[in-house]
Amino acid sequence: MAPDVGSAIKADPKILPTTRVTVMAVVNQKGGVGKTTTAINLGAALAELGHPILLIDLDPQANSTSGLGLNPARARNSIYQLLAGEVAVDEVMVDTGVPKLRLVPSHIDLAGAEIELATLEERETRLRTALGEIPAGVECVIIDCPPSLGLLTLNALTAATSMLIPTQCEYFALEGLSHLLYTHQLVRSRLNPTLEVAGILMTQFDTRTTLSWDVLAEVRRSHPAHVLNTLIPRNVRISEAPSHGKPVIQYDPTSSGAAAYRALAKELLER
Known part of the structure; x- marks a missing residue:
């Protein structure tokens, strides 16, 4: 059985030098919170603003890969070969349909x-x-992490300069937040002292429901320094876009989902 983040850190502590580019890990050990959606659409929004972005799909489910219209099974090289040390980054990078x-x-x-x-x-x-x-x-490098706190996620957090935490507006999604922020402190103390929290991003926010507002209020109360102002709405266009192999910014540029991810990109650039 592969070790989790805590046991891996405690087994082999060390301090590493800083990274020369901005590297953001999009991370949450819970699935279904909008992690891959955020990685794809934040990358697309930053690229639209003129910033060259490299998105790394570190999830074995390969949803960032398929969500950008690529077939994971046809990739000549992948993140697997990169982690194994068989190829360099420039040998595994591929173009997407997003400039x-x-x-x-x-x-x-x-x-x-x-x-x-x-x-x-x-x-x-x-x-x-x-x-x-x-x-x-x-x-900027954006890493789409798997929904776990295993060695793949630990690799992302060790490589990153910051971590972005998408959190669904449901109470079950809140349960892992404290553990994730504790993991952040462990990684900072043992492996990556420059790792910052870029923010907690509330996703699938529905302005019509009391639940969304209650969850938002609870997260702001519990983690006031980390909650971003941008709220990602529950929007059908966001859900439809991956089946067309496009970020929502391309699939429906005028949708509320596209507007929200553009706002997120600008907020993060200003932080």
Whole structure:
């Protein structure tokens, strides 16, 4: 069984140097909170503003890959080969249909990577080492993490300069927030002292329901320093876009979902 973040950190503590580019890990151990949707659409919104973005699909489900219209099974190289040290970043980056947005695709082979990583030297720093070779011109790397706190997520947090936490506007989604922020402190103290919290992003927000407003109020009360002002609405266009292989910003540029992700990009740039 692959170790979780806590056991991996405690087993092999070390301090690493800083990363030369902005690297944001989009992370939440709970599934269905809008993590992949946020990774894709934030990347597209930043690219639309003129910032060259590299999106890394670190999830074995490969939803960021398929959500941008690419077939994970047809990728010549993927994040799996990058973590294994078989290829450099520029050998695995592929173009997407979004100008200035490139992708390191995922593959089903990544499903067994955590077990393999557990046996390797420097198991928690392999992604960070690989990102030391990012081609010039990339301003920001966005990492779509798997819905777990295993070694793949630990690699992302060790490589990142910040972590963005999408959180669905439901009470069950709040249960893991404190543990995730505790993990942030563990990673800072043992592996990556520069790791910051970019923010907690409330997703699937429905202005018509008391539940959404109550959850938002609770998160703001519990974590006042971290909650972003931008709210991602429950919007059918956001849900439809992946089946067309496009971010919502391309699929329906005038939708409320597209507007929200543009607002998120601007808010993060200003922080």
